[in-house]
Amino acid sequence: MKFFLVFIISWFSIAYANEVQDRTNSITKNLRCLVCEGQSVYESNSDFAKDIKTFVSKKIKEKNTDEDIYEFLISKYGEEIILNPDFSNKFIFLWIAPILFFLIGIFFIFRRSDEIR
Structure with a gap:
C-alpha cells in the first residue's frame, strides 16, 4: 500500500513539474532576449535569459497566469521584450x-x- 501511495505522489509531482516546464518554455519562446541579437529567451544562454527563465518558472509555481507574467515583463522592460508583438x-x-x-x-x-x- 505504501509503495502504491509513493508511486501516485511521485507520478503527480512529475506531471506537475512537466506542466511547469512546458508553460515556462511556451512563455520564454515568445520573449526576446534583450542582450542577444535576434534570439528568444528560450534559445539564449545569457545571464539575462537565465534570470527571465527562473522568474517565469517561479511565477508559474505561484499560480500566476501567462497574461500576468507578460504584463509584468512588459511593464518592466517595455514592448520590446515581446518577440512577436500584436499589431x-x-x-x-x-x-x-x-x-x-x-x-x-x-x-x-x-x-x-x-x-x-
Missing part, C-alpha cells in the same frame, strides 16, 4: 509607409516620363 494602431504608419512611398515614386516616374515625351 498595434500606433505602428500602422510603419506598415503603410513603404507602400505609400512606392506609390509616390511610381507616380513621379510616370509624371517625369510624360514630361520627357
Whole structure:
C-alpha cells in the first residue's frame, strides 16, 4: 500500500513539474532576449535569459497566469521584450509607409516620363 501511495505522489509531482516546464518554455519562446541579437529567451544562454527563465518558472509555481507574467515583463522592460508583438494602431504608419512611398515614386516616374515625351 505504501509503495502504491509513493508511486501516485511521485507520478503527480512529475506531471506537475512537466506542466511547469512546458508553460515556462511556451512563455520564454515568445520573449526576446534583450542582450542577444535576434534570439528568444528560450534559445539564449545569457545571464539575462537565465534570470527571465527562473522568474517565469517561479511565477508559474505561484499560480500566476501567462497574461500576468507578460504584463509584468512588459511593464518592466517595455514592448520590446515581446518577440512577436500584436499589431498595434500606433505602428500602422510603419506598415503603410513603404507602400505609400512606392506609390509616390511610381507616380513621379510616370509624371517625369510624360514630361520627357
